[in-house]
Amino acid sequence: MTTFRLTQISDTHLSRRSPKLIRNFERIAEHIDATRPDLVLNSGDIGYDGPTQPDDLEFARSLHDAMPVACRYLPGNHDIGDNPTQIGPVPAQLISEKGRQGYILVFGDDRWRFEAAGWCFVGLNSLVMNSGLVSEAEQFDWLAGELASCNGKPVALFLHKPIFLNAPDDPEIESSSFRYVPMPARRRLVEMLRSVDLRLVGSGHVHQRRDFTYQHTRHVWSPSAGFIISDARQERIGIKEVGLVEYRFQPDSFEVRHVRAAGQVDVDLEEIWAKEQKAPAPVKAPATI
Ligand SMILES: [Fe+2]
Numbered sequence: 001m002t003t004f005r006l007t008q009i010s011d012t013h014l015s016r017r018s019p020k021l022i023r024n025f026e027r028i029a030e031h032i033d034a035t036r037p038d039l040v041l042n043s044g045d046i047g048y049d050g051p052t053q054p055d056d057l058e059f060a061r062s063l064h065d066a067m068p069v070a071c072r073y074l075p076g077n078h079d080i081g082d083n084p085t086q087i088g089p090v091p092a093q094l095i096s097e098k099g100r101q102g103y104i105l106v107f108g109d110d111r112w113r114f115e116a117a118g119w120c121f122v123g124l125n126s127l128v129m130n131s132g133l134v135s136e137a138e139q140f141d142w143l144a145g146e147l148a149s150c151n152g153k154p155v156a157l158f159l160h161k162p163i164f165l166n167a168p169d170d171p172e173i174e175s176s177s178f179r180y181v182p183m184p185a186r187r188r189l190v191e192m193l194r195s196v197d198l199r200l201v202g203s204g205h206v207h208q209r210r211d212f213t214y215q216h217t218r219h220v221w222s223p224s225a226g227f228i229i230s231d232a233r234q235e236r237i238g239i240k241e242v243g244l245v246e247y248r249f250q251p252d253s254f255e256v257r258h259v260r261a262a263g264q265v266d267v268d269l270e271e272i273w274a275k276e277q278k279a280p281a282p283v284k285a286p287a288t289i
């Protein structure tokens with residue numbers, strides 16, 4: 001295979017309780033049915049509330065299984081719980097091995113590597129980073145072995161959280177520490193990635209579309225497939241719209257297309273809280289999404 005077409009969707013936040021998010025997923029599924037990529041990747045926050053509502057994960061899996069293409073998955077904080085950070089408050093849903101195992105039961109491995117069109121593709125669980133769980137150390141050990149066997153091939157890395165805002169040594173600040181791979185795990189990850197020809201990092205989590213290049217590596221933030229977050233709750237960094245990302249890989253090159261499926265609607269998080277889920281009390285702190 002000299003061309004490999006990958007479609008990244010992210011932050012679908014699916015549950016039986018959110019018909020607006022299901023409708024946006026159906027529009028994405030129609031687009032995927034029409035375009036038939038070689039692989040669909042959901043880069044996390046697949047379900048709405050995996051740690052306390054396991055049915056959200058099972059329901060989300062059933063919707064992916066109904067699509068006529070192969071799918072891979074990576075966990076998000078709303079699937080397995082969130083990282084502790086050095087500077088921010090302890091997350092309301094802290095990552096746990098129990099949460100991780102609940103995800104693995106439904107979606108399979110939380111990290112993977114495969115090759116296609118002359119590229120190495122690596123998927124990581126970004127939520128175990130800085131957790132101190134055994135699986136954090138296991139993943140770093142595993143990653144070292146996988147990177148060592150890429151043998152000079154270009155590498156595309158996918159994970160739920162962006163590694164950083166603009167640069168690896170951006171200071172970690174309390175108001176946004178939940179948004180990126182936390183220190184000091186970030187430093188270790190960046191160091192390990194220096195050993196390979198890293199061309200692409202694809203992430204989700206922020207619910208904003210963004211595409212920038214830092215040194216040799218293009219960083220693509222997939223928007224949410226389901227909803228946006230208002231400026232009142234979250235600073236604007238990129239483009240706030242729902243959609244997906246299409247990649248076309250060929251040996252030694254790749255293309256990126258930012259796409260919005262026909263019929264997708266920019267649902268605001270407030271609408272979901274107000275009409276479809278139990279609304280939390282208004283908060284001044286940014287939503288941890
Ligand atoms: Fe999300």
Ligand SMILES: [Fe+2]
Nearest residue numbers: 045076077205
């Ligand atoms: Fe997230």
